[in-house]
Amino acid sequence: MRLDNVTKTYGKGDNAVTALRGISLEVPRGTFTAVMGPSGSGKSTFLHCVAGLDRPTTGHVHLGDTELSGLKEAALTAIRRERIGYVFQAYNLMSALTVKQNVTLVARLADMAVDEAWLREVLARVGMSEHVGRRPNQLSGGQQQRVAIARALVTRPDALLADEPTGALDTRTSQEVLGLFRQIVDEMGQTVLMVTHDPVAASYADAVLFLADGQLAGQLNRPTPAQVAERMTHLGNW
Incomplete structure (x- = not known):
């Protein structure tokens, strides 16, 4: 994915706020990239522009070609449905659906055929093969996030x-999830872009x-x- 001179401004005139500047x-x-910055630095707007959820005021965003x-x-x-996978802090699983139904939901909404062999591999990769019939309230937070990662991967997204x-998540579960991101980048060639405020989480990435x-x-x-952490300390005075 590539951004060319992307600027995003909200509002007009005296009320205009520029969230991204060139x-x-x-x-x-096939790399793992983390994005960090102080509150109000533009991290969320950056991710929304990359995801196609927000259009840049000027500049261009490319996903592949x-x-x-x-x-x-x-x-x-x-x-967004077919070529971009999303993982959120709040999991965003459907409580009435099983693990398997949650993982395949985006594909079914997009009217895409689900490759059962790939589905089994993805569930195995995230360690949820034994829990396909459970619902979110029967899972731990870490397990729910693994389901969300499987849902993001099942359409074979570009990013x-x-x-x-x-x-x-707690510290141990966070490390398990970050290790899973590292694994899908290294072993599956998946491209991962992660916004985080945690220096430990960022250290799992190839680049920050x-x-x-x-x-x-x-x-x-x-x-x-x-x-x-040292770099973040100095960003406040950037």
Whole structure:
């Protein structure tokens, strides 16, 4: 995925707020990238523009060879369903559905045939093969997040986007989920882009991008949690 000089402004005139200011970057296929920054730095807007949930005011967003910013809404909806996977802090599972039904929900809504062999592999990868008939209230938080990851993977997306995916989990479970992200990147070649506030979570990524005041404020490659925390400390004065 690639962003070319992306700017996003909300409102007009004296009430205008610019959330992103000329962001240009490329996220290589098959890599794990974390995005960090202080509150109000533009992280959520950045993720929404990459996902096609928000259109940039100026600039271009590309997913593979497809430019998202020029698509009509129906085409953009199809892209979001079929080529982008999402993992959220709050899991967003349907309480009335089983694990298997939750994992296949997006595919069924998009009227896509579910590859049963791939479904079994994805469920095995996330460690949920033995729980396909359970409902979310019968699962731990970590298990629910594993279901959400499986749901994001089952359509074989070009990119998996994660928004604070470990924010509601305890330390041990967070490490398990982050290790799973690392595994699907290394073993499946999946592209993962994760917004996080946690230096430990960011240290699992191949690269950490820092945002401040809507602008790119640096990058660290395979850093330690201490290096990430040190950089974040200085971002407040960026």
